[in-house]
Amino acid sequence: LVSSVELEFYVDGIKRDDLGSTVNETAVLTIDADVDYSIRTNTAGFAVQVIPFRSAAEGGNVDLDITLIPRGDVITISGAGSFGEEGNDGAAVSFTTSDFVDANGHPVVGDIQLSITPVDVSQPATLAAFPGEFTGILESDGTQTPIVSFGTVEYEFTANGESINLAPGATADVLIPIYSFTYQD
Helix, strand or coil, rough: CCCCEEEEEEECEEEHHCCCCCCCCCCCCCCCCCCEEEEECCCCCCCEEEEEEEEECCCEEEECCCCCCCCCCCCEEECEEEEEEEEEHHCEEEEHHHHHEEECCEEEECCEEEEEEEECCHHHHHHHHHCCCCCCCCCCCCCEECCCCCCEEEEEEEHHHHHHHHEEECCCECCCCCCCCCCHH
């Protein structure tokens, strides 16, 4: 069981600040009935998890078990230039430090911290840590459709304790391990 798990609730992709909560191991929370939610976890040392669910009818309950996976070791990148970093199971990323910006869109100055956390979708224990559901949205008409994953990886970049992202138009190359070697119907 994990303590100090920050839960963020979203409805239609919009964060509900009135429902945020920090829980220790287990919790009972009261939310609106008959609403499609997504919960996003944020916990030091663990990869982000996103759980979509529909709340119960008035007076009902929904039980959710959320599986978190420990993040990979933190790698510190110092200096400017192009870097290639590797995590467990061959998960890797190549990037240029000058391509990163902070939450305000300003170029990142100083060291960058990176954790690489692969999720082995072939094992039941780690499959539950897959972020979200195995559902995608078709670009052509916006309908939901099942997806298949042979593996996924969380690449978390931070600077000065804050999340950072690639600038608009910037790219990074990622390698994702293949954990399932048979075609999944």
